Amino acid sequence: MNLTDPIFTCADKARDHLEQTRWPHGPVCPHCGVVNEATAIKGRSARAGLYQCNACRDQFTITVGTVFERSKVPLNKWLLATYLMASSKKGISAHQIGRTLGVTYKTAWFMCHRIREAMTETSPAPLGGPDKTVEADETFIGGREKNKHVNKRQFTRGAGAKQAVVTLVERDGRARSFHVANVNAKTLRPIIMTSVHRTSHLMTDGASFYVKPGQEFASHEAVDHKSGEYVRGKAHSNTAENFFSILKRGIIGTFHHVSEAHLKRYLAEFDFRYSNRSGLGINDAMRTDEALRMIAGKRLMYRRAGEAAYA
Template sequence: MNLIEVNKNYNTQAKCLKLLEQMRWGKNVKCTFCDSNNVKTIKTEQGRYSCKNCNKSFSVIVGTIFEETRMELPKWFQIITLMLNAKSSISAKEIERNLGVTYKTAYYACMRIRIGMLMSETKLNGIIEMDESYFGGKARKNHSISDYNVSLAQTTLKRGRGTNKVSVVGMVQRQGNVKTKIIEKLTKRNLLYMLKSNAKSDNSILMTDGFRSYNELETYIERLVVIHSKQYSKGIVHINTIEGFWSYVKNGIKGSFKAVSKKYLPLYLIEFEWKFNNRNFKGNELEKFLKNALFQEKELEHWKAQSSQQIK
């Protein structure tokens, strides 16, 4: 759905609320606090209800990414559409210029929308590729360590393994979905935990490069290795899919944001995961996103729990 269609179909608060209520409740309104259907409409407030069971008032946006927002839902729908249609993402400054909102509002909305892109946990199966990548500043040939105002022990300006950049591990099922996670210490134990959490071992085979920490993964799943010092692929044995995903993410960050902080990197990864996983989706992506955002309980708390596990 493009921006013109969104402006035509969801140009009022009432239309947006009606769509969200149909997605979340269907025909029977339920209390978002106690799940009771013994509710009544509050006539003085649009889209608000009162529960006769727990005596609390609520609306369809309680417990969602829209909770406590002061911005009208039509504007939310416009920002969501711009983000979904921007395949390499879009910056908050560009949304500010296009929609006439403040930068702070645009940034806040974008971050909440990324939280709404969290997908339900489904395990990968079949041919799975696994690889790690490193996110951080680019090394400058003409700069010494002293130029960065940090000690030599703290900083290693190099590419690849051994760098002080943020390490992110990714797994992708060929012709399927991708999953990423920030893992600061690429130990056998941490990599094995991620593999078990996100992949099925039955009827699956794992492709990796020759990194020694991947050796332990063979205790859980069959593994084939491509040695990059000799070749980048041998028949079906390669990790080109996950490496292509890393290229997509880094080019998107460089093109749209220039740089992102370590603190919020997990949110940007969630957005690129969503776009990669829905790359072949032909339906109404706005409605698919709204359903995903509405049917996950307490998105903000869920992300906070996830991010605390990721950044360790």
């Protein structure tokens, strides 16, 4: 798969590829869920790719019930935008997407957020497991550098405030990030308990809010950054730090500014690429197809600027 692939230049080829990716066993009715019991509707008056379910008699296309539904943007441009976002390690700006696809910035911005929503895990399995290690760490995104220490003591909102992000990284596995209001035991414990398998080995820095949650796992080891300790045998949080380096380079170098309202979707984008990285044997084409398989049930609409609603 490359930029000259027919699925990026022809809407019919794009539709065929999307159907093969999402419907490997035949058309799936989004209304009743019946598999391979639909008839393709042909004729001049029929829309391309239209099916009628033989069970519930409703009509549908491959985009019904997905983030692509009711979009006037050709399907080949949707697939190209998905490929560009899935293959860009540090992200790609909506301005660049707009120039590449030949659409307005407003359209490109909306497309990017829809694709980020598709990349969001809906029912994620816990990270880790028996004999597996999960690292937990926190960082601060955006705002003014002089406010970094203020935000660490007490999260503040308004101009210059940094946004707190907590990330859980499974060594040789997935990453999962959360935008939190405050970095303390009250906010972090529920996240760690619900996102990490209790049989895992937890690795953190020396922050006090990891002490009690760590007691509920197979083991918990912490390194003391304040004393200059960063690695002690298998104990370290360097994997999480590496994830943060990619995240921050993307936000600073590509997006420049990320609003608090949409930070969670940018985090989902970086989590998705990290969890489907080349180091796990996943190439750009495979990563793109995985994103296309996740587009269902996440239709995202904007009523007014900054106000999101789900259909």
